[in-house]
Amino acid sequence: MSILQVTNASFSYEQHLEKIFEDISFEVGQGEIFCLLGPNGCGKSTLLDNILGVNHLQQGKIRVMGRDTRTLKSGEIARYIAYVPQSHERTFPYQVIDIVKMGRAAYTGRFSSPSAEDKEIAKEALDLVGLRHLRHRPYTQLSGGEGQLVMIARALAQKTPVIVMDEPTAHLDFKHEMVVMETIVKLVKNTDLTVVMATHFPNHTFYLENNGIKTTVALMHNKHFLEVGNPTKVLNEHNMRTLYNVNTKLMTCPLDTSTVLKQLVPVSTLNGIKEEERNAYVR
Amino acid sequence: MRKRIIYILLIIAPLLCVFATLFVGRYPLSLALVVKTLWGQIALVNYDIPDMYQTLVWDIRMPRAILGAMVGGCLAVSGASFQGLFRNPLVSSGILGVSSGAGFGAALAIILFQGNTSAIYIFAFAFALLAVLLSYLIGRVYNTTPTITLVLGGVVVSSIFSALISFAKYVADPYQDLPAIVFWLMGSLATARYHDILVAGIPMSIGIAGLLAIRWRINVLSMGDREAHSLGVNLAVDKGIVIVCASLATAGAVCVSGIIGWVGLVIPHICRMIVGNDNRVLIPASLSLGACFLVLVDNVGRIITGSEMPLGILTALIGGPFFVWLLKKTKGGSW
Structure with a gap:
């Protein structure tokens, strides 16, 4: 469906x-x-x-x-639909748990605040991203990666x-x-x-x-x-050239018996270096 | 449990400050006398207290303390709300032009009506709200009001009204009106009467009640427009409520007290250092601390010199060093 x-x-x-x-x-x-x-x-x-x-x-x-x-x-x-932003501008040092609780806004009346149940949901959301232990920290003190996980937790709290x-x-x-x-x-x-x-x-x-x-x-x-x-x-060298004007090579190597690791490696921009030089580089 | 203690303290502190005010002034009153005067009036018991003390406690010191508490609370809460709404810790209650609008309204009334107090209140209040409305209209683009254009609108409107205040001072009669305008702009609670409390109390109470009710939403709004929307907030309605309430509270306050700076900017920050940034606690804390602060500063103003020191001067002179001390002590909270 x-x-x-x-x-x-x-x-x-x-x-x-x-x-x-x-x-x-x-x-x-x-x-x-x-x-x-x-x-x-x-x-x-x-x-x-x-x-x-x-x-x-x-x-x-x-x-x-x-x-x-x-x-x-x-x-x-x-x-x-919940949203995880690209870069979140952190203004006030709210506690991590307070940020995640904001995910409950859609279920909370305009003139009320999250209930004890909402707080539990927020804690579960933090569990899912593995950050429960940081819940009382000011989120302005988290690293970029932890901050992004908090944003994901907030989205999860939105259920x-x-x-x-x-x-x-x-x-x-x-x-x-x-x-x-x-x-x-x-x-x-x-x-x-x-x-x-x-x-x-x-x-x-x-x-x-x-x-x-x-x-x-x-x-x-x-x-x-x-x-x-x-x-x-979809991800092939031809499409990458059309989309980004970048020459790429698709590298593969077996990861284990069932999966093959694939990576698109950028080689040059289309008008960056001359054709022969590029060929030499790739070779 | 800790939360409950904080809330109880927040309620008791301003009451204590108001009570303490009853003793402070040129005529020192004893505890027994004040208590008797208060109780006599409340319980209708006759303690044979001289009329002078009766007037002093009930008609001069009491209304002044109450008004001071209300004004201080309003300015601090509006400041805290605007800081959250505009996601900017440097914003104060006057950001949308309320203060300069009120200042111009008062100056105009002083010139036109020779300082009739009712006219000053009405004009100050009306122009304060007019200034906010103008800021809002300027900030409105594409049927939405992005935060940054709203702040810019406020800055533009503020500077226009400041220029108009200067113009009013320039044309005012230099012996009568000009000093009145200058004093009004420095802020004072000296004229406080119960009548003022009742009238100006209406917009102040509506504003405060609204902001207290919506305080958790201010947390969500402080995430920025796009995120607040995706979290389920109706931006137009919720922002509108915050702006209207904060403006009513501030306009109600400045129209009776004149322009009192500092409280709406720094009291919220002092509270942030003490109770944290969650607006659920921050807003009530600002209400309480703002009230205490203004009442205490007003007391200082009444006793340190023979004539009264204007409030606007003292709030900064006392609040400034206190803020610096707190900043050093808490290492800036979590900033």
Whole structure:
């Protein structure tokens, strides 16, 4: 069953302005991850904004669990779709648990505050990302990776079927990039969550696929999807050249008996170095 | 348990400050006398207290202390709410132009109506709200009000009204109106009467009640527009409630007390160092500490010199060093 369904979606900020994306359609089923890939400024975040209801489509429909998001109030959308931001600007040093409790806003009246039950839900969410021990720390003192896990915990506390992530591993170090990816895999496997995420790392989608999650990649190019499909099919040297103007090599090596590790390695930008030099380099 | 103790302290502290005020002034009163005067009035018992003490306690010191507590509480709570809403620790209760709007309204009333107090209140209040409305309209783009344009709107409106205040001072009669304007702008509780408390108390109470009720939502709003929306907040409504309530509270306060700076900026920060950043505790704490602070500062102003020292001067002179001391002691809290 498809949880999230986008049909013929078009958007521009004003009627007369150029469209950011046009006539985009896709579906995501339960327990699947949908990855948006494309260069900076191609409209990934704008598409995510439309799914979140921050902006509204000019044409087309977005349905979540069969309901048109246009007809839902912000409090209702927040019970279907949660959001993990790309970079969260930390202003006030709230305690970690207070941040996660904010995930319960959609279930809490305007003039009341989270109940004891909400607090339990928040603690469980922290358990899922393994940060319960930090719950009383000011979240401004956490590292970038821990901060991102707190954002994921907050989204989990929202108890939604869908989580939208905007480049969840941006600005993270080598280890924490992995920690966040492992957390996502664990969550999708254990809770049947549906994830829509924008990413700048094609290799992450291989990672998800290798971990047995149904992963779909959409390459966003010139307002449309260039190609949609599983990572192995879509992520090839030809498409990378079209999408990013980057020459790549697809490297593979067997990881164990059943899985093959795949990596797209960038070699040069298309107009960066001369053809012969590049060939020499690759050789 | 610890939470309950904090809440009890927050309620008792301002009451104690108000009570202490009854003893302070040029005529020292004994504890027995004050208690008798209070009880006599409340329980309608006749203790044969001279009229002078009766007036001193009930009609001069009491209304002044109550008004001081209300004004201080309002300014601090509005400041804390705006800091959360605008995600900016440097914002104060006057950010949307309330103070300068009120200042201009008062100056205008002083010039036009020769300092009629009712006219000053009404004009100050009306112009305070007008200033907020203008800031809001300026900040409004594409049918939404992004935080940054709202703050910019407030800055623009504030500076326009400040210029108008200067203009009013420039054209005012230098022997009568000008000193009145200058004194009003420095803030004072000297004219406090029960009547003022009742009238200005209405917007102040509405504002405070609204902000206390919505205080947890201010946490969520402080996550920024996009995140607050995705967490399920109706931005237009919730932001609107915070702005309207904080503006009512501030406008009600400044229209009777004049412009008292500092309280709306720094009391919330002092509270952050003591109780943390969660607005569920921070807002009530600001209400309480703001009330205590202004009442105590007003007492100092009444006793340190022969003539009264304007409040706006003292709040900064006393609050500043205190803030620095606390900053050093708590190592800046969690900042």
